[in-house]
Amino acid sequence: MPRKPDKRIIKAKELYKKGQKLIEIANRLGVPEGTVRSWKNRYKWDCNVAKEKRNVAKTKRGGQPGNKNATGPPGNKNAEKHGFFSKYLPEETFSIIQEIEKKGPLDILWENIQIAYAAIVRAQQIMYVKDHEDKTIEKIEEKEGNVIGEKWEVQQAWDKQATFL
Template structure:
């Protein structure tokens, strides 16, 4: 019984006959270049290529209406996928690129919202200023047995925190608006529409719990959760 043809070898041969370099073929198929070279010699790809070239040379021109020279159909990404990105993108980046190639734009934007929201919440812990005595002393230079220090006072840290938080909130609010616009499309699913409402409900719940624990506005909160909910964006924007 004859062996089944190697699908990757057939794909590699087709790419080679289309004029792609072996290094690009190896990167696209995630196969060592030496394997590609071995296939080329074993299966005599050059003989096939020379035969095709002779057949082309015998032709006196394409018949009327022939569209072989017109290139691929609009939107064809073959050269881009196997050529440019295989050559210049790092392997890890290309793997991510391939994974999101067919992803829904609405889902991609939702992931951006989640990442931005998580970064803002995490910053609350990292940049939190406890009180006006909360200063930070950092060694800025050491030489010949002496040290120089830089001291960040509470008001400096709080001012930096507010500016960074304000910029982050503007970015998040912009993502919210883009997401709302995409939801107007007929292609948006009910799940995609419900996500944003669930996030806003979660924000409101956390805000209520924080105020209940603190007996009012939580120290260091500065209307953060209200701004996330879209009701205090103007107040945050005025702080820049």
């Protein structure tokens, strides 16, 4: 049977909920900071504390300010997310890829649907079928050796539509 946390742990949790830092709690209760940290992890205090109420130091990222060597040698594109693409793709194509990254997947999907729909509507204008009686008759000349013959090709409305689709 798991034992109940003692009064110091309960008091430490209360202080933590109020936004005190672990080192402050440790000093106030007279225990090592590592002990308070261990209690925090073991009893999962962060699950019960709203993140915006916590006074947590922000970690700074990147090199030292003003360090000219932090970016690497001139012309180095290793740090770029798409260094490979920028090296081998034309500038116009690369800029399109960068613009695509700003869009969400649903936006891209919707635009693809719109493009496909527009292509279908455009193709229907090209492959226009008046009604079910619409027929196209074409005369095709065939040459087989020295003999030239005629062949007629008839395309029914349903055949036009099926070919289009």
